[in-house]
Amino acid sequence: EIVLTQSPGTLSLSPGERATLSCRASQSVSSYLAWYQQKPGQAPRLLIYDASNRATGIPARFSGSGSGTDFTLTISSLEPEDFAVYYCQQRSNWPPYTFGQGTELEIK
């Protein structure tokens, strides 16, 4: 089973700042990595799939990069609605698909 480790656990930033979230896989997942956003009491929302492709309707301030074992989600300029928990997920080696433990992006 592929283990995904996200860092940092919590990221404290202000609106307008740039956010950089990391996800590291225990073995290569090629580019088969996705990012999701989850707000309290809500279902996750797909942001990025296959490392760098934005999902339908996702603003351009969200971007993804990386391949192999190291991936990054970047939010270029934080909006108030971006403060949430972010999860990475791999689909390279399954079953099972696996998720990271999450990064909480909080308002500083």
Place this chain on the structure above:
Amino acid sequence: EVQLVESGGGLVQPGGSLRLSCAASGFTFSTYWMNWVRQAPGMRLEWVANIKEDGSQERYVDSVKGRFTISRDNAKNSLYLQMNSLRVEDTAVYYCAKGTSRGAGIFEYWGQGTVVTVSS
């Protein structure tokens, strides 16, 4: 508009059973893999099971193999999860999630979730 609406959650004793349902609309249900994903309180998301478009293949996470069964009824645009021999550690919000044409493991749309609590 894609909609996924789960139902069937509730409180059940350890060893009991529940059947979750997911009603799908807004897309051609019979042409996509479908998934169940769960989230225990304060924990990360965990993929539980998925099923191929025509129901011919099913996959499960090891912790539910032999206890849970995923199924679908394409005529009713519905996905199911039969959960038997439930354990305390199965307590979670259960989401159904739609795959994509690029692959079953991209969870493009999610339902709002249904809560399953296993407790005596």
